[in-house]
Amino acid sequence: MYKIQLDTFEGPLDLLLFFIKRDELDIYDIPISYITKEFMTYFHLMEQLDLETAGDFILMASTLMQIKARMLLPKEVDEKGDEIDPRMDLVNALLEYKRYKEMSEELSIFESQQRRVKYRGNFVADEKSNPNELDTLLKNISVYDLVKAFKKAIEQKPEEPVHQVQRFNVTIEEQITYILDKTDFGRELSFLELIEGMQEKLRIVVTFIALLELTKMGKIGLRESTEFNNFSIYGLPDG
Amino acid sequence: MDNIYKSIIEALIFSSDEPIPASEIIRAVKEIDGDDVAITPKNIEDTVDLLNEEYDNEDKSFGIVRVANGFAFATKPEYSKYVGFLSSVKSHRRLSHAALETLSIIAYKQPITKPEIEAIRGVNSDYMLTTLLEKKLITIKGRADTVGRPLLYVTTDEFLKYFGLYKISDLPKPREVEEIMQDADFLEQKRQIMMNQMDEIIENEIDNSESSSNEDN
Numbered sequence: 001m002y003k004i005q006l007d008t009f010e011g012p013l014d015l016l017l018f019f020i021k022r023d024e025l026d027i028y029d030i031p032i033s034y035i036t037k038e039f040m041t042y043f044h045l046m047e048q049l050d051l052e053t054a055g056d057f058i059l060m061a062s063t064l065m066q067i068k069a070r071m072l073l074p075k076e077v078d079e080k081g082d083e084i085d086p087r088m089d090l091v092n093a094l095l096e097y098k099r100y101k102e103m104s105e106e107l108s109i110f111e112s113q114q115r116r117v118k119y120r121g122n123f124v125a126d127e128k129s130n131p132n133e134l135d136t137l138l139k140n141i142s143v144y145d146l147v148k149a150f151k152k153a154i155e156q157k158p159e160e161p162v163h164q165v166q167r168f169n170v171t172i173e174e175q176i177t178y179i180l181d182k183t184d185f186g187r188e189l190s191f192l193e194l195i196e197g198m199q200e201k202l203r204i205v206v207t208f209i210a211l212l213e214l215t216k217m218g219k220i221g222l223r224e225s226t227e228f229n230n231f232s233i234y235g236l237p238d239g
Numbered sequence: 240m241d242n243i244y245k246s247i248i249e250a251l252i253f254s255s256d257e258p259i260p261a262s263e264i265i266r267a268v269k270e271i272d273g274d275d276v277a278i279t280p281k282n283i284e285d286t287v288d289l290l291n292e293e294y295d296n297e298d299k300s301f302g303i304v305r306v307a308n309g310f311a312f313a314t315k316p317e318y319s320k321y322v323g324f325l326s327s328v329k330s331h332r333r334l335s336h337a338a339l340e341t342l343s344i345i346a347y348k349q350p351i352t353k354p355e356i357e358a359i360r361g362v363n364s365d366y367m368l369t370t371l372l373e374k375k376l377i378t379i380k381g382r383a384d385t386v387g388r389p390l391l392y393v394t395t396d397e398f399l400k401y402f403g404l405y406k407i408s409d410l411p412k413p414r415e416v417e418e419i420m421q422d423a424d425f426l427e428q429k430r431q432i433m434m435n436q437m438d439e440i441i442e443n444e445i446d447n448s449e450s451s452s453n454e455d456n
Contacts, residue, residue, distance in 0.1 A: 010337050011362035056362045096359055099413055103347065104339035106411050107402060111333060114403035116316035117304065118326060121256025142378045142395075 012060030013097040015042060020094075027094060030087055032071060036064040063090065170203050175210035183220055183235030190225055190232050244268065244278060248286050258309030258400065283310075307399035308406060341367040345377055346398070346410055350391035352383050368392065376401060 009015040019038050020027055043057050070076075070086035078084055085091075182189060191211075195204050211233065214220045223232040251264050261280040268278055287310055291302050304313045314322050334342070341364055344356050357364050371377045375397045382388040394407065404410065 010340055011360055013361040060361065093359075093361065097361065100344045100347070100359060101340060103343035103411070103413065104336065107339050107343050107346075108333075110402040110404070111339075113316070114401060115333075116319035117403060118314045118319055118322040119256070120253075120312050142375075144372050144379050147379070 012039075012057050013094060014101070015039065015057075016060070016094060017098060017101070028091060030091070032064060032068045032087060036061075036068055039064060168200065168202050170200075170206050172206055172210045172213060175203075175207045176214060179207070179210055179214055179233070180219065180235070183233055186235045186237055188223075188232055188234035190227070190230050192227075192230050194233060244282070245286050245289065248283060249290055252287075252303055252310045253312055255309075255311070258307045258311040258396070260309040263309075304403070305405040306403055307396040337367055338370060342371060342376060342394070342398070345371075345392050346394050346407070347413065349393040350380055350383075352385070352389040352391060354389060356392075 009018060016035065016039065019025065019035055020030070025031065025035070039057075039061060043054075043061055067086045067090060076084045076086075179194065182194060194211075195207055198204050198207070211220070215222060219236060221234050221236050223234065225231045247268065248264055251267055252259055261283045264283055265278055265280070268276055287303050287305070294302050300318055301312055301314045303310050306313075340360060341356060344359050345351055348355065353364060353368060356368075368377070372379075375395055377392050377398065378395050379390050380393045381391050383391055399405070399407065
C-alpha cells in the first residue's frame with residue numbers, strides 16, 4: 001500500500017516561501033504578478049478543502065492584489081526622496097517568518113536527539129501516591145491551570161433562563177387615527193416616512209395592519225414609489 | 240571542597256526525578272553540614288564533569304545531563320528503545336511543524352503576545368497556543384501594558400527538558416542559523432532526522448503487518 005502525502009503549508013507566508021524556493025525567485029525582487037497567479041491557483045484548490053484557514057489566505061491574496069495595484073501607480077517617495085517599494089513590507093514579513101521557520105527546523109533536530117534520552121522516575125512502578133500537603137499540591141500549578149479550572153467552574157453552572165412577558169400597548173385603532181392625521185387634506189407621504197422613529201417591530205406591524213384596514217375602507221390611497229422597497233400613501237377626500 | 244562531596248552530589252542528583260538545580264544541592268549540603276562548608280556552583284559543575292568522565296571510562300549506560308536549569312541522570316541514546324518500552328511516559332508524538340514554528344517564535348521573543356505571534360506567522364494561532372499550553376511547553380506570564388492588555392506567553396522548564404536545553408540562552412542564535420543552513424554537517428543531520436522518521440514509519444508498518452499476519456493464521 002502506498003501512502004501519498006501532499007505538501008501542506010502552515011500559512012500564506014509559508015506558501016509564498018515555497019514558490020520563491022521552487023522557482024528560484026529573488027526574495028528582494030519578487031515578480032508580484034507571477035506569484036499572485038500561482039497563489040490564487042493554490043488558493044482556489046484549497047478553498048474547497050478548508051474554510052477555516054482560508055481566511056488567512058484571502059488576506060494575503062488581497063495584500064498581493066494591493067501591492068500589484070500599487071506597482072502600477074507612479075512611484076511613491078519617502079521624506080528622503082527614496083523610492084518606496086510597495087513590496088517592502090511583504091519582503092520583511094517573509095524574511096522574519098523564514099528566520100523562525102529555520103529555527104523551528106533547528107528545534108526539530110534537538111527534539112529528535114532528546115527523544116532518545118530517558119530520565120529516571122518514568123516507569124509504571126514509579127507512580128507516586130497523591131501527596132496531601134498543600135504546598136506540594138500546588139507545586140506545578142500555573143496561572144493557566146487556574147484560569148482553566150475557573151472557566152470550567154463557570155461553565156458548569158448554566159444560568160436559569162428567565163422569561164418575561166411584556167404587554168405592548170399599541171392598537172390598530174390608535175394607528176388608524178395616527179395615519180389619518182398624517183394624511184389629512186390629501187397630504188402624501190411615503191411608508192418609510194410613516195414608520196420613521198418607530199423603535200419596536202410590533203408597532204410597525206400594527207401600523208401596517210392599520211394601513212391595510214384604511215385602504216379597505218377606502219380612506220387612503222396607495223401609490224407605487226420610484227424607490228425600491230417603498231410606496232406612497234395619500235389621503236382620499238372623504239372616503 | 241572535600242572529595243566526599245563528589246558522592247553526596249551524585250546521590251542528590253540520583254535521588255531526584257526532576258532536574259535538580261545547583262542551588263538546591265548547595266542548600267541541602269549547607270543545611271546538613273553547616274553554612275561554613277565551602278561549596279560553589281562551579282564546584283558542582285566540575286564534579287558533574289568528573290563524574291561523567293568516570294561513567295564514560297567505565298562504559299556506563301547512563302550519565303548526568305544538564306537540562307532545564309538543573310542536573311539529571313539520563314540513559315544514553317543507544318538504549319532508548321528498551322527503556323522507552325517500559326517507560327510510562329508514552330513516547331508522545333513529535334510536535335507538528337506548526338507547533339514547532341509557534342514555539343520557536345515564543346522561545347526567541349518571549350514574553351510575547353498572541354497578536355505578535357500571529358503577525359509573524361501570518362495565520363491564526365489560537366489552536367497552537369492551546370496545544371502548547373496543554374503540553375506545558377509554554378505558560379502565561381502576566382499581561383502586556385498595551386491596548387487590550389493581551390496575555391504574555393513564555394516557555395517553561397518543560398520546554399527546556401523537551402529539547403534538552405540547560406538554559407534558554409543555549410538556544411542557537413538566529414544569525415548562526417543561516418550559516419548552519421549552509422553547513423554540510425547540518426545537511427547530514429537533517430538527512431539523519433529524515434532517516435529516523437523513516438525508521439519510525441517502517442517500525443509501525445512492521446507492527447501492523449505482524450498483527451495482520453497473525454490474524455491470517
